């Protein structure tokens with residue numbers, strides 16, 4: 001950075017590169033922390049220009065509800081388990097069961113093959129019975145181990161056993177065939193495209209009428225956004 005060091009550029013380009021890289025990293029870290037601090041103080045509640053399409057996505061609640069909450073979730077993600085158990089029941093009781101809001105689940109594959117298998121199965125069950133999807137969804141988050149969730153647990157056997165127990169409406173043999181053929185891969189790819197289009201980087205990500213909530217556990221903000229949308 002000092003003028004004197006210009007001479008070292010020719011002699012030792014590697015050293016200069018390290019210096020520049022370090023400077024850039026420090027700058028990026030500073031920007032990151034500044035950004036974090038701003039986000040923590042007040043959530044950025046900007047609305048996307050065009051809300052995600054929910055065509056052929058599982059929906060719980062009244063179709064005509066004024067508010068739509070999209071959950072970008074992953075069965076392999078521990079925060080999603082926590083969200084489904086701590087936040088979802090509160091929202092369901094207050095807004096979904098009362099017809100004010102509907103919730104849409106979009107698969108977000110952030111944990112590799114197991115995320116993908118869980119998503120393929122969810123889409124396969126959804127194509128058989130829309131209601132059974134929600135039973136599967138709940139059962140999967142419940143089945144996620146509280147400890148060592150990184151260990152292998154989403155397997156075909158696990159999914160078939162779980163499906164057998166949750167709903168008689170699920171044709172388990174058909175589900176098995178769909179999984180081995182990858183029948184629902186196109187549906188999973190539709191979800192993936194939404195994840196990319198909307199720059200989803202964390203799970204769960206919550207979007208209310210197109211407003212991305214940066215902290216999905218901030219129930220007060222979530223409720224105030226929903227209430228505002230209901231009043232709008």
Ligand code: CA
Pocket residue numbers: 056057058105106107123187188191
């Ligand atoms: Ca989907």
